[in-house]
Amino acid sequence: MLLKFTKMHGCGNDFMVIDLVSQYVKLKPHLIPRWADRHFGIGFDQLLVVEPPRSPAADFRYRIFNADGSEVEQCGNGARCFALFVRDRKLTNKDHLVVETKGGIIELFVTGNNEVTVDMGAPVLEPEKIPFIAENQAISYKIDANGQNFDISAVSMGNPHSVTLVEDVKTADVETLGPLLENHSRFPQRTNAGFMQIISPSEIRLRVYERGSGETLACGSGACAAVVAGRLRGLLDETVTVHLPGGTLSIVWPGEGQPVKMTGPCKKVFEGRIYL
Secondary structure, three states: EEEEEEEEEEOOOOEEEEEEEOOOOOOOOOHHHHHOOOOOOOOEEEEEEEEEOOOOOEEEEEEEEOOOOOOOOOOHHHHHHHHHHHOOOOOOOOOOOOEEOOOOEEEEEEEEEEEEEEEEOOOEEEHOOOOOOOOOOOOOEEEOOOOOOHHHHHHHEEEEEEEEEEEOOOOHHHHHHHHHHOOOOOOOOOEEEEEEEEEEOOOOEEEEEEEEEEEOOOOOOHHHHHHHHHHOOOOOOOOEEEEEOOEEEEEOOOOOOOOOEEEEEEEEEEEEEEOO
């Protein structure tokens, strides 16, 4: 059979998006790495799946699979693409969507000009809920990886993140340090490793080595986690512009207990069909 799909991106973080509301396919995770291959497949960082909601309070269920086939809890850039996709496919005409994810409920607001604001919910800072192994909750943690010492922040935005301050993201050794932190034993479910350079209290640069995908051009949940980490350290303002290799996001976080809101662009690249 033929499966219809759409290729989309948010700040260069690219996705294959499939609608399992109007078409039925039993998704086989072992096929995802083939589809994700940039030489022999479609090529993407994550596969996004639209499904009917399980809760009557939600409009849709939103599932995310990394390029290696592993299912994850959250993807902020993908959430923006998700919102435009369901409207483009005429699955809804709502501007405000309530969506189930593996990491919990999120809200999406289509604001026009191919931009979407995502209410990512309040960040989770308790180590056992991230999950991160630590005796007590702290603003930052000292960890050792392969003989190197790191000072990181640990935050969950529905998915686990570590955030490391660097002087210059351009020269940061993300290719080496990213996998060390992603697979560190203190993150039982692995982590997305962010590397943040602070330009000013209202502006940062960020690179993210994503769990199961490697370094991507942008990571929305990673941008949220970085701003949370910077705010907790007293280094950032409530509204921060985040420059990623693939584009720019605006992140707003008033403080602990409050939701993080992310606004940024998303775009459809092409549509296609693939044989199963």
